[in-house]
Amino acid sequence: MTNGRDRIESLGAGLVKALYQTIRAVRIHRDNNQLIKDSATTLHGAIVELARSGGVTLQVWRGRFHIQGEKLLFRRETCHLIRELSEFFGQRGLGGLVFHETFTAASPEGLVAFVRMLDESARNGDPAAWLETRVADSGFTWVETVRKQEETPRDLEVQRRERARKAYFNALAAVREVAEKASKGVAGVRKTRRLAQSIVDLVREDKSLLLGLATIRDYDDYTYTHSVNVALLATCLGRYIGLSNTSLEYLTVCALFHDLGKVGVSKSILLKQGELSDSEWMVMKSHPLIGVRKILRLHAPQTLRSRIILGPFEHHLNPDLSGYPKTRFMKKQSLLGRILKIADVYEALTSERVYRPRSFTPDEALRRMWKEKGRSFDPLLLKSFVNMMGIYPVGSLVELDTGEVAVVMDYPEGSGPELPMVLVLVEDGKGGLAPGDLVNLAARDDTPSQKRIVRGVHPSRYGIEPSRFFLQETGVSPGL
């Protein structure tokens, strides 16, 4: 299924590029020009290739292109043309194009004529209506123009967000259920595995969405939200370094279960302000071992069990096996354990805890962890993690060189770890902040007003929860 998505992503990017070039070509040249012919042939080929399994649906929504319902990723080389094409469609009141199965019968000349119509439609009062009439008059039955709709389209991306939201809640419920059952008797892992598969699919489809979800904080249900957030972060890192689906599934499951050993540790220890006594530390340090025991008691296939023990056992170990629990037989920390350690510490640092004045901002947490690379973390994995998260991770609140405050929303492909796409926050007139423009800091459009991040800022300074903006903007807010 994912291969299909990768194919659409690759062919879709080609289609958008070819459409852009053809539009530019028809503006300058006559129909017999070789450049037009070449562009039209490429565009024709791209559509035919995609149309093999039926028609081709191209939609524009919130400045992003969706081919067959799949969102095209931002890439450095396509960033500007996506923005321009998006504006092109917007000016014509178009929400998208549908090329029907019959497109294979269309000639490249017909396609050029259609692109000319698209371009010329902007000169009319109601471009979309004009276009519909011209398309019908020309007998272009292979194409259909779709008007821009104000309401949110119920497309695959919306469904994906809904799936992501459900997966998050279900993961919380699963960890809670397993924790409770594991304390009383035998629990199964079937639900958790199915959930892990959903999370892996979602990470493959939209990593940013999952990283955004991982910024959810719920201190009433801390162990469980922490476990789910760690699972999302760990799975994203696992995917980033190229783990297979099955290994990602194991990683997700062991991340969801990594703190099972904490369920049962007394609240007086967990919430104690100030230093823990030696005996309290002993109890606290036993949680990886208790977690292992609980996982062993789960009703799980032998293969799965053998792969999900190590992470929870090792998540407080350092690469040199210092830390705890003490080891004598173990020779090295496993890859899943090393990933889990990074995700666990990052999540913990960015969460409010009773024993420190405030949480670390995401960029502060990364800087703190970076200082510990090699000692506490595998340097290559930490490097990968910072690359994946960006120096200002998704969901961070940042201050721009314009003095504006923004929430980091995404890192377009190839944009570099310090140039994310941000949601600028504006005053809402009631003393608070509201979402403003979405700005891609990586876009190199030579405008003198190109914005840059100056620093990360703590949300408490503005009394806001950045994850709310992120989730609201990405359509995941209902229910939170």
Add this chain to the structure above:
Amino acid sequence: MTAGIDHLSPAEGGAIGADKLEAARRLISSLLLARKNLSLYPEGHVIRMNSLEALARQMGAFLDRYGELKLEIERDGLGIEGEIIHTEPPEEGALPFTLYRDGLRWLAFTHGLQLAELTELLRIITRYTLLSEEPEGDIVTDLWEKGLPHIRYEAVDFFWDLEPEAELGQAPRREEDVASLRENTMDHWEPTPDPAIDPDAIELSQYDLAQIRTMVCLEEEGDPTAYLDALLDSLLQHHEQENFEIIIEIFEEEFRAALARRDFAVTFRILASLPAILDACPPEAHWAAPMIEDFFLSVSRPGTISVLLDIWPELDAVQAQKAMHTLRLLQPVAIPALAPLLARRQSAKIRDMLVDTIASLASRDMAPLESLIRTRDEAVMEKLVHVFVRLTSERATKCLVRLIRHPSRHVRQEAVKGLMKRGPGSLKDAFSLIEDKDETVRTLVLKQMGQSRDETAESILLQYLQNRDFARDQHGHVIACFTALGRCGSDRSVPFLRQTLVGQSWWPSFGRSAVREGAAAALAGIGTPQSLKVLDDAARSLNPVLRRLAREYRKG
């Protein structure tokens, strides 16, 4: 959520073509037949293969014509484009119910579908047709993990729909809900900001990427001993009996699984490491030693070891060598389960290693090996006798003595060989087979007796020859006995031999001629001046028979 075929209705905008419906129905019939045959017949069976191939052909033709087959799944039926094409009561075993119960809502077959994909799908469905209370997997999980490229599906998380979704922060607080992360040693607030990360420092070089790829590859291969190491380290620190017991049980499971998949590195790791755990246990963990002993006994019993019977003939020398490392660490109670392996097809080298291994176990406790003496499995006993031979204990010798009466000639022969090597005490036992009904056994006894000069062997033979009246048909046996005496004997036998050769009546009789010839042979075999002088004297005898014998044997 819909729950029945009532949900399926003709698609809007026109009914599906009758020919397509009919083709889909036929396809489902073939699918059901192939599923049935896959569960009934073993892999490679012609009926199973034929029905799978027929299904693949039919499916290919359908996909060629219609592009895709998307089966809509309900509790009690299957449909396409809203039309019902197959119904079955919603009960265990029914295809629609099996798929629906697992959360599958549609299953689509696309162009390019391979026979192998169809086979895998049906295998997965068959595996999970009967649902256990706590299943170890499910159809969706297996489909997801296999990633069959031309089979798509949609699954719902049906089990979540049973409960209303909880809202964050609204879940009832539990005492044990809240945990802290203070144990992250670096997690303490410092007002001094950490230095910024240099974007260049986090750039992943080609070398970094290659290193990461290697790490990923190693992870994908999996290292089962790493998991065991974690369990061993857990054991070291679990000083409560219950926790210890859980991990020991897991080790037992892991041992069995590893043995079945021939992962002898894992089995060895488990057996070799557990004693170290015992050494590290504090005195108050007095229950640990019996628990570990029980573990060793348990994994040494046939219930665990018998899995080797199936895989043994396929092991190569390297694997067998690794297996021996494990087997040597078992308890001697493993011997009855290991003995049948000796009779399996294998190279002489592997069998020899196995004999050594069993002998090594028996040297710790003979009883399990002794109990096998009564086995009626001659094929096993013929190999097992080598184990007794290899053992030097008195109990092993006694077993060999018993084995010289074994119905199998081979067992008797090997027992004799073994006994003969054990010195004077055993010779007498072995010699009891001197008149065995089997000539080869008799020959072997004499051959062993005559291997070297040996006072005991000489005495036994002398005694036998002095006190035995031989029958007419024992000529060959008599000569063989004297010859053996000649090989092991000394001048001590010369008086008897002289008497036998020259001190008897001249009149011919069977008894006399045979023993005379034997005595001549023995004297020549002893080869001392004293024995040869007897022959020389005989050569000058007036009795022509004696002269002939003396000449013949003196010449050698």
